[in-house]
Amino acid sequence: MNRLLADLRIVELSAFVAAPLGGMTMAQFGAEVIRIDPIGGGIDFNRWPVTQDGASLYWAGMNKAKRSVALALDKPEGRDLAQAIATAPGPGAGIVLTNLPPLPGLDYASLKGKREDVILLRLIGNRDGSAAVDYTVNAASGFPMVTGPTSAGGGAPVNNVLPAWDIAAGLYLATSLLAAERHRARTGEGQEVVAALADVMLAAVGHLGYVGDVCVNGRARPAIGNDLYGSFGRDFATADGRRVMIIALTPRQWRALGRVTGLADKLAMVGEMMEVDLDTETGRYEARDAIAALVARWCAGKTLAEITAAFSGSGVLWGPFQDFVELVRNDPRCSPANPLFATVEQPGIGRYPMPGLPLEFSASPREPTHPAPRLGEHTDQVLAEVLGLSGREIARLHDTGIAVGPPG
């Protein structure tokens, strides 16, 4: 966390990954981010992974450093309060981030009616309003048809486990929020910003050249397993049952690989044999199976520790594969030894390392990561501070079931 955006207030009506990540990114920049949920929690309140007691590690992960308000959003009075919080005055306030269908009073026209310069950022599935989520967008993207082992055959699609489209959408929302707020600060003009998750996918497919490949070349990127498309890169087994990714994108990386493995002469023979120039990426790609045959034998004769020793500081571009347990237990980058992480007490869950922003700002020092709130933890505080409600009014809202504080 840092304090770069400490003068902004963002109201979030969200669930799952994209909008919560966008809001959390703002919160980790120091912005006041108020996530308003229905009483009992939103549709993502119990998302896996969960603890043995059913507390969501996912929800905690996606809502760090936010304030949580729980309101009866199924009732007009609850929605009125949400609208009032969203449109409260202040130069850095009046910014709303959502990926949920708009509730009455929380659409752009209604919000604008209460605050002329409101900024509403809204993520939808498809541009036509039909539903789409990371899983369906990914299915349409073309990527699952070229992911996974080619030996498995059958051409069955392989899904990403990482919700990559949601992550990209969340970060596009964060960027766009700051662009829209910059515009408002300069002109006084608010606006509605709408992103379709499907468009986030389509833009990436286009940016990476795959739309052009089909249109211009009449072909699609083939399925090549773990191979790197258009250059040399593949995974290899080690003598001790581990696997490593080895890559040669640049001429320097390629020469380092030949030098460190002692295979330079044999690799030159591959170039002659395959009649390609291995100093080019295209040449290495065309000869990749022959190159890999040599590298595979070299790796198979060495343990991961031996390969690490050989490659360390050599200029070879490589890395070992590890599973989540190995990552968390053995990789010092995934621990408080890395300033990205701080060990934090998460209410209802326990103490574990939580990441902040994956960037360092020289003019805004890193502050400790804050945990996620308990659901409704800040209901009373926000009603008092943002709306100026009295203790008596807040008590009435509790009595009538319109506002709820944290459990316990």
Place this chain on the structure above:
Amino acid sequence: MNRLLADLRIVELSAFVAAPLGGMTMAQFGAEVIRIDPIGGGIDFNRWPVTQDGASLYWAGMNKAKRSVALALDKPEGRDLAQAIATAPGPGAGIVLTNLPPLPGLDYASLKGKREDVILLRLIGNRDGSAAVDYTVNAASGFPMVTGPTSAGGGAPVNNVLPAWDIAAGLYLATSLLAAERHRARTGEGQEVVAALADVMLAAVGHLGYVGDVCVNGRARPAIGNDLYGSFGRDFATADGRRVMIIALTPRQWRALGRVTGLADKLAMVGEMMEVDLDTETGRYEARDAIAALVARWCAGKTLAEITAAFSGSGVLWGPFQDFVELVRNDPRCSPANPLFATVEQPGIGRYPMPGLPLEFSASPREPTHPAPRLGEHTDQVLAEVLGLSGREIARLHDTGIAVGPPG
């Protein structure tokens, strides 16, 4: 594209995906983005996919709407020009974005020596300065060990084909650029922002709850093929050899699936048989194989067209898998029927649909997407406009091989 950031100038020294995407995002917001490359092109100038003539569709995709300057960056005079462009005066100028090792004169201290309030955003591999790219960061992330068909056995890792970490890093850079520029506009203070690609990965693993899962529960997310973790979702084969992704995250989606397939009664029997509450995500996850057995038989008896007809407007969350050719040729979302795309003439390649920003801004209408520049297309223009060099001085720089215009 739009014009929201038209008063910013960003100088990019970059290659491959992350920094080019960050810069292109700014360019598609209307910022002037000057990508400075070595003469002949950077290390990504020939990245696949390429045309039959070897022109990079990838490079064109990642550099749309930028200006291109080609300088002899291996010579002091070329680097001095790059430094002068990067630190030229102007309230929206003096912002540098890079993911390359800093050249002499282009590190933060040198840039700051020329312009006190310069903002330098720098993506590195690992925090300790060691190299890491999307492929090696992904290998370390844990995701490849839980991706792909469980039936294939052996626990071999499966790489993402999408460079998801690079995309996330590029968008974090875009967000951070605006946060740092906002700070500078308010305080006059520039800064250096450093992101490690490995930290981008680690933050995502933590945000999604997987670090907590290991620390708190002592377990890792299992490999479950294309199944959705913690709820119901899987891919199914149709009667005509296609595949569809079907998901039930919410109670409404779950009820819709039962209703539309006519399987509601049988699904209730699954709940009884498996002794779980199928109205909860956890219950559906635990009973997923039994649910899938019913849904698979239903899908296997229907063509994709029949499934589309049945699910359309029903509230079922689903989508067909398609490959890149099907996406580009058959999906109207991936065509100029979608305002995201415009058919653009890309010099040296041809006409094809190119995506703009995947967001609509009500206060800043969408403008036509611009193609990528030819390498060095704006060398002379930038030297004249930004540095105020005379035609004679520019001619000398060409004669001495310090500056180069576009080929031809």
